[in-house]
Amino acid sequence: MGAELVDVGRARPDDVVLAWEGQDVLAVRLPQLSESLDHILSAMERTYGGPLAGLDRRAKQSVVRTLEARGAFAVRHGVETVASALGVSRFTVYNYLNREKGA
Numbered sequence: 001m002g003a004e005l006v007d008v009g010r011a012r013p014d015d016v017v018l019a020w021e022g023q024d025v026l027a028v029r030l031p032q033l034s035e036s037l038d039h040i041l042s043a044m045e046r047t048y049g050g051p052l053a054g055l056d057r058r059a060k061q062s063v064v065r066t067l068e069a070r071g072a073f074a075v076r077h078g079v080e081t082v083a084s085a086l087g088v089s090r091f092t093v094y095n096y097l098n099r100e101k102g103a
Contacts, residue, residue, distance in 0.1 A: 004029040037075050040067065041085045053087030060086050064096040073097070 011017055011027035018026045044063055045052055052063055063086065072078050083093045 037072050037078060037081055040070060040072060041082070051087075052085045055086070060088065061096050061099070064093060068097060 006015065006027045006029050008017060008024045008027050012029070015027040015029045017024050018028065041052065044066070048055060048059065048063075052060070055063065064082065067073065067078075067082055072082060075081070079090050079093050083090045086093070
């Protein structure tokens with residue numbers, strides 16, 4: 001998901017410091033959630049073999065289901081980011097989400 005390992009001496013307050021036998025040994029810098037969404041979208045493009053905008057409607061709906069399960073829409077501007085990647089409007093993404101909830 002794009003995490004970075006950093007020396008404990010360079011750890012920031014929002015990094016996760018890992019300890020071994022009582023000694024801090026390593027810090028993990030987690031990416032911002034928006035960066036994680038970009039990583040997820042890139043992985044989905046690799047899975048589908050190309051840009052998500054080129055998929056048919058059914059495949060795009062499947063992508064939205066997968067992204068919803070991964071929490072993509074909890075990220076600020078997540079709907080807009082996904083809509084752009086899929087080459088559809090925000091309204092279409094909301095329709096896909098609502099369709100799933102109604103099914």
